[in-house]
Amino acid sequence: MIKKVFQFLILKEISITITKIKIPKVLENILIDLQEIGAKPILVGGCIRDHFLNITCKDYDVEIFELNSLEKIQNSLEKFGNVKLVGKSFGVLTLKVDSYDFDFALARTEKKVGLGHQDFKVTTNANLSYKEAALRRDFRINSIGYDFFKDEFLDPFNGIEDLKNKVIKHINDDTFIEDALRVYRAVQFASRFEFAINKKTIDLCQKMVLNDDLKYLAKERIFEEFKKLFLKSNKPSLAFELLRELGVLKYFPELQALISCPQDKEYHPEGDVWIHTLMTLDEMAKIIKKENIQDEYRVLYLFYATLCHDLGKPFCTEIIKNRVTSYKHESLGIEPTKSFLSRLTNEKKFIETILPLVKNHLAPFQLYLDQSSLKAVKRLSLKVNIEDLCLVCLADCLGRDIKDKDKCPKATSWLLEKAKELNIQNTALVPLVQGRDLIKLGFKPSKEFKEILDFALDLQIDENMNKDNILDKIKKFYIMK
Structure with a gap:
């Protein structure tokens, strides 16, 4: 079902209009100053892609040509704010002005020399053509440049055409497979923009998976791609279905175990636990948008709690008298949640925030059906943030094909109102005696x-x-x- 939705979405085309890119005034001044010291600054990457997609941009990448002196560039940039050197060997400088983040990099080529993500030989070269420099980029939609002074888009690999056709396509076979993270990047871009992935690009991604190239990726890099996916995608399910199709779930056995894990058709007519989980992710995306939740940290742990909420089902699902049961799957989900999250992050606080949401995700309905007293609500607040729990429970309930979805907000609203009466919706009950x-x-x-x-x-x-x-x-x- 998820796959059919994806195929439907990719049939549409985007109407691309070549218009002058609008950039912050401070960036205009920076570009002018760089030109005056002999540099040729070209805007590159995501800010150009997002311009064509009508996405608001706060991050701008600038590639510097015709000047190889990092010191001169840094002196120029320091007129506008505090400049940080990310890596001298990479020739990258960062600058934050107001709400904007700017990255400045010397034109360069990269060549893989080892298995780690830092095992690249980087060679800066002020005399590179834009096409030569753009060869190191991953996808054609990210290879478009913009010359501010000529008001000209530089598109050596037809990235604008790919944007119009809603397709993710790599630039070069040999350079693409040098970084296995591009498998995750392909997936998160496809999900965020609801684009298709080119068949040859899919083949290369699958080749990297089969070669086990992804096992060398640092967990922090993978987490960053998941972060972009969750923060920027309206349909995270598309990404996870692509991960399944590409074979990436072999690195996440906790998720792979959800596939073909049966559920009771009365409560889950949509299918197995995997399908249900993908549906809950899309519901959480809707909830976060509706509730206008801006805190990125909170958005992330809500998504991860939703993704992990049924990880316990494969450990307890059985058929009793022709009914599928999964008793105690909430508590049994704790260990696989720890295991899964540890593959992505070492941040203990983040993991510890998610665990009680998984363990108690059925509590709102249980308390609502029992019409429990305020005593039970008080005790629940000692275990978990009730407002967050209600959001996870709501996504869980809505993320299925049941007809009576009206019951979903009734249960969570009931609990939230009780918690608000006691002012414990976002905090634990404070013990009077300590x-x-x-x-x-x-x-x-x-x-x-x-x-x-x-x-x-x-x-x-x-x-x-x-x-x-x-x-x-x-x-x-x-x-x-």
Whole structure:
């Protein structure tokens, strides 16, 4: 089903109009200053591609020709702000002005000399033609340049034509396979722009997968491509279906296990866990847009929680009396979620934010169906951010082919309203009695501390006691006994 949707999308063409590119005034001044010191600056890459796609751009890449002095370029740029040298051997300088990020690089060629992503021989050459310099780029849509002073687009590999035809096509067979990350880049561009990938490009991607070239990629680089995918794609499902078709899921066995894992047709008429998971990702994209969530960190962990929410199902799915069950898949999903995320990041806080969302993703419906008391809502807040949990639960419910989807927002809205009554929708219930209070009562830190604090919290939640009454109870049960 996902594949059919993708094939439908790629039939449309984009109407491309060759118009003068609009750039920030500060960049115009920078380009003029660079020209005055003898450089020939050419705007390149994503900012040009996005111009044709009518996408707002805040990041601009500039390639410098006809001048090989990094020092002169740096002196010119320092008139406009704080310049950072990314790598002297790569000849790259960065500059941030207001909300804009500018990268300046000397014209260069690159040649693969090892397995790592830094194992490239970089040769700067001010005398390169634009076509020679553009050969190092990955796709034709990213090889278009713009000469500001001539008001001229430089398109040696017909990238504009590819944009019109909505296709991702590599530039050169030999240079393309030098960096296996381009498999992920092809996928995320195809998903973000809803473009097709050229057949020959697909063949080269599959060749890299079969050769196991992707295993040498640093996890940080892969995470960055996933980040762009989640932050910029309206249909993340397209990317993950492409990853499946290209064979990339062999590097993520936790995801591959979802394919052909059955589900009960009453609750999941759409098919297996893989199809359901892709549908939930697209629903999360809609939710984030509707809720206007701007925090990139939050957007990312919501997507990853959605992607991982059913990773436990392959471990417990069985057929009982002709019904497919997956009891305890929420808790069983913790270990595969840890395993999957560890392949992408070392950031423990990020992973620890996602785990409770996976473990508790059914809780909103369970509490709603039981019409649970505020006590249960209070206890849930101690385990997970309730507002985030409601969004993951909503995506999970909407991401299926059931007819009664109206029930989905009813459950999550009910829980969120209860949490808002207590002001705990985004924070855990704050215990009235804490360790310092026990010390004031004469207790010394010990194993008994936790028992007493749990006792105090139970009184706060179950009996709705205030702090003074709780302390009186503690004195009675632990001091006067």
